[in-house]
Amino acid sequence: MNFLQEVPRKKMIPPNTQIRPEGLNAIIMALLTTLVMALLGWKLAALAGLVLTALVLNFFRDPERVVPDDPVIAVAPADGKVVKISRMADPFTGEDRTAVCIFMNVFNVHVNRMPVSGKIEKVKYYPGKFFNASLDKASKDNERCAWLIRDEHGHDWTMVQIAGLVARRIVCLAEKGDLLKRGERYGLIKFGSRVDLYLPKDYEPKIALGDKAAAGQTIIAGKAE
DSSP states (O other): OOOOBOOOOOOOOOTTOSBOGGGHHHHHHHHHHHHHHHHTTOHHHHHHHHHHHHHHHHHTBOOOOOOOOOTTEEEOSSSEEEEEEEEEEOTTTOOEEEEEEEEOOTTSOOEEEOSSSEEEEEEEEEOOBOOOTTSTTHHHHBOEEEEEEEETTSOEEEEEEEOOSSOOEEEESOOTTOEEOTTOEEEEEETOOEEEEEOOTTEEEOSOTTOEEOTTTSEEEEEOO
């Protein structure tokens, strides 16, 4: 049975945002818990609450990035570590394509950005499980959201946001038909986990396995030589 369904649109956020509004509930909960612990005189619990609050604030930060302007490159769609570069089946077409997979740990920025300028042709959401996002089976079994982008040169790119072991919600900040520039925010994954980018046939990776990437800034693909 095919469980594909359209993803509901979320309001676009101005580029000067420093803390994601999607994280306000978690931040407020952490602050209130810390305050209650402190009022009750539970010093160790209050200290743990302060640490938790700091971690939540760090998780939902949204720094500005310097986006490269070379017209024939793609930038990282997510912060994190490159955990896989291999041929994989495109979720839209089934075509075997080179994919670069970036794993986000809990200390990374979790705002996802456009790798290229272009139009969002399709957005599909797949309900699923929550295996560790660094595992191969996560790309097929986990909750995920696939994006098909047609860039300004007519090339098709596919991005897949994959929820992981901790993550339970993928947030979409764009929708089908939107025209976005390279480096613009298109979504985030709350408390997880991985983004796979499928390259057009005449592009090749410009990043190596194990490298660290910054969304919207690190060049990860370019025209094949």
